[in-house]
Structure formats: structure tokens, C-alpha cells
Amino acid sequence: MAYFHGPxxxxxxxxxxxxxxxxxxxxxxxxxxxxxxxxARTDSNIRLYSNNDLGLLARIIYLWRRCxxxxxxxxxxxxxxxxxxxxxxxxxxxxxxSMGAMKGPAKSRRHNAGxxxxxxxxxxxxx
Numbered sequence: 034m035a036y037f038h039g040p041x042x043x044x045x046x047x048x049x050x051x052x053x054x055x056x057x058x059x060x061x062x063x064x065x066x067x068x069x070x071x072x073a074r075t076d077s078n079i080r081l082y083s084n085n086d087l088g089l090l091a092r093i094i095y096l097w098r099r100c101x102x103x104x105x106x107x108x109x110x111x112x113x114x115x116x117x118x119x120x121x122x123x124x125x126x127x128x129x130x131s132m133g134a135m136k137g138p139a140k141s142r143r144h145n146a147g148x149x150x151x152x153x154x155x156x157x158x159x160x
Contacts, residue, residue: 043073043081100149
């Protein structure tokens with residue numbers, strides 16, 4: 034019997050998440066250390082990422098690597114894109130994890146060609 038996980042179910046370890054995103058586990062830890070994402074943890078303290086986390090990570094990686102935006106700028110952009118004014122965190126201080134659901138599959142964003150430009154305060158991709 035097959036079991037399907039929902040978009041918020043944390044199922045991917047850091048190694049699997051890094052491979053899916055084409056990044057290193059060290060870079061995902063750096064993103065976490067900057068406060069841009071807070072993955073779930075198992076009882077033995079292993080990081081677990083959901084599909085929504087992967088979508089958010091793909092967006093963060095794109096803004097950081099392709100557009101050269103620093104972590105504080107990424108927080109502001111994500112908050113603006115979500116129509117939120119609390120600088121990218123929930124009331125409990127946990128970073129938002131809904132970008133993946135809003136922006137489509139991580140793989141398509143990761144391989145999208147183009148350059149970044151600033152339009153109306155948000156980073157947009159041009160071809």
C-alpha cells in the first residue's frame with residue numbers, strides 16, 4: 034500500500050533535500066543559521082524538510098545565488114511576496130514555509146534561465 038505525504042509533512046533528510054535542490058547540506062545549514070528556514074527535527078535532532086520547505090529553499094537559493102541578494106533582503110522579499118509585514122516569520126518566530134505552494138515546483142524554478150531585476154520592489158526574472 035502506498036502512502037502519500039502532504040506538502041507540509043517533513044520527510045526529507047538534509048542530504049536528500051540537498052540532492053533534490055542541487056546544493057550541499059552545508060549550504061542548507063547556512064540558510065537555517067541565517068534564520069531563513071527552520072526545518073522540523075526528529076527526536077534524535079535530525080533535520081527533516083517538507084515539500085513546502087523544498088519550495089521555499091529553492092526560492093531562497095535562487096535569490097541568494099542567482100540574484101546575489103543577502104539574507105536580510107531575502108527575508109523582506111519573501112515577506113512582501115506573501116503580503117506579510119512581519120519580515121518573513123510567523124508570530125512564533127518560525128520562518129514561513131508556504132513559498133513552495135505559491136510558486137510552483139522547486140525543480141522548475143531551479144532550472145529556469147534568466148537574470149534578476151528589481152521591479153516594483155520585488156525581484157522578477159527576465160529572459
